Amino acid sequence: MIKKVAILANGGDVAGFNAVIRAIVKTAENNGIECYGFIDGYQGLLKNEFERLSTGEDEMASGILQKGGSIIGSSTNANVFNYKTINEKGEVEYKDLSEVCIENIKKDGFDCIFTLGGDGTQKSARDFSTRGVNVIGVPKTIDNDVACTEITFGYNTAVSVAMEALDRLHTTGETHHRIMVLEVMGRYAGWIALESAIAGGADVALIPEIPYDINKAADKIKERMKEGKTFSVVVVAEGAMPAGGTATILNTRDNGAGVDNTKLGGVGQIIAKQLEELTGLEARNTTLGYMQRGGTPTAFDRVLSTKYGAKAMQLALDGHFGVLTVIKNGRLDCVSLEDVVGENTEIGAVSGNTNKSNIRKVTMEHDLVKTARSIGISFGD
Numbered sequence: 316m317i318k319k320v321a322i323l324a325n326g327g328d329v330a331g332f333n334a335v336i337r338a339i340v341k342t343a344e345n346n347g348i349e350c351y352g353f354i355d356g357y358q359g360l361l362k363n364e365f366e367r368l369s370t371g372e373d374e375m376a377s378g379i380l381q382k383g384g385s386i387i388g389s390s391t392n393a394n395v396f397n398y399k400t401i402n403e404k405g406e407v408e409y410k411d412l413s414e415v416c417i418e419n420i421k422k423d424g425f426d427c428i429f430t431l432g433g434d435g436t437q438k439s440a441r442d443f444s445t446r447g448v449n450v451i452g453v454p455k456t457i458d459n460d461v462a463c464t465e466i467t468f469g470y471n472t473a474v475s476v477a478m479e480a481l482d483r484l485h486t487t488g489e490t491h492h493r494i495m496v497l498e499v500m501g502r503y504a505g506w507i508a509l510e511s512a513i514a515g516g517a518d519v520a521l522i523p524e525i526p527y528d529i530n531k532a533a534d535k536i537k538e539r540m541k542e543g544k545t546f547s548v549v550v551v552a553e554g555a556m557p558a559g560g561t562a563t564i565l566n567t568r569d570n571g572a573g574v575d576n577t578k579l580g581g582v583g584q585i586i587a588k589q590l591e592e593l594t595g596l597e598a599r600n601t602t603l604g605y606m607q608r609g610g611t612p613t614a615f616d617r618v619l620s621t622k623y624g625a626k627a628m629q630l631a632l633d634g635h636f637g638v639l640t641v642i643k644n645g646r647l648d649c650v651s652l653e654d655v656v657g658e659n660t661e662i663g664a665v666s667g668n669t670n671k672s673n674i675r676k677v678t679m680e681h682d683l684v685k686t687a688r689s690i691g692i693s694f695g696d
């Protein structure tokens with residue numbers, strides 16, 4: 316019988332973090348279980364900093380469904396299995412501090428830890444699970460690139476924000492006869508760019524999974540010019556790359572080993588300049604950035620997050636640990652964390668990736684790609 320559980324939110328924030336927290340807490344309360352939240356993700360687990368979470372009047376988890384961000388914070392630089400420390404000589408030293416976390420969990424008597432996060436977060440969750448900790452993961456990221464699930468929470472809100480930006484870029488682009496480029500996030504996956512291009516009526520969508528030829532993208536715009544359309548809208552995923560080239564890196568950082576230290580960005584500006592030269596139309600770039608992560612979740616994300624949170628707590632009640640809540644064939648389900656982040660070649664192949672990583676990428680057979688091609692959106696290929 317579980318009595319006491321804790322939640323941690325980790326990685327870049329998304330709209331829907333709080334909706335998941337609320338659903339876990341409410342389901343826990345309805346079953347007489349005490350709920351806590353570690354502050355700032357795995358950092359809080361390491362430092363043993365946590366707060367009681369309850370939905371009573373004026374309590375921390377009350378009135379948070381529509382709230383952006385995470386009431387318990389989140390960390391993007393805490394790989395506790397390879398943690399960056401400074402030794403007495405002032406040198407950087409990487410240490411496995413997972414045992415400290417496990418001791419904290421035992422000492423505080425937590426029967427289960429819910430890990431809300433993307434693939435990096437779930438890798439650590441899997442590693443805690445193999446060391447005997449009861450863990451249940453919930454798939455979070457605006458990038459929608461977690462393996463084994465059809466959708467992550469936060470993604471739908473990011474797409475909606477990008478769609479609204481495209482609507483606005485349309486009117487200003489049309490007025491000034493310009494090419495309007497929108498750079499969206501997504502890391503090495505093109506889901507946000509692809510889906511917002513369809514929802515926002517873009518003419519060109521450049522995504523990492525389909526390396527582009529800028530001349531082909533320009534051809535699409537020239538075709539439109541021949542039809543008398545003196546403006547065009549282009550969506551570029553931050554990870555987009557030219558055929559034979561690489562993604563544009565804004566900078567690199569040192570958040571420790573085993574985490575993504577590459578900050579992508581800048582490709583939108585490059586594309587805008589190239590398209591201007593190739594078409595003769597003026598071009599402007601807008602980088603949407605953190606607008607995609609902040610603010611209130613859409614109705615879809617509130618419902619998805621609530622489903623995920625309730626399911627996660629139900630799994631804990633059933634004693635079903637070491638899993639990630641997922642949507643599979645449209646249904647709420649769960650899969651083992653090992654399947655999600657392990658080196659499973661079969662799953663890697665299905666998610667369009669290598670056997671080293673299961674990040675879920677856009678595949679050429681996906682309905683969204685076929686739909687986009689069918690209505691004439693150019694991928695620059």
Ligand code: F6P
Pocket residue numbers: 327391456457458500501502553578579608
């Ligand atoms: O993974 C989510 C995400 O928003 C990516 O789309 C983006 O590349 C990255 O995080 C930005 O990370 P940071 O918050 O460290 O700038």
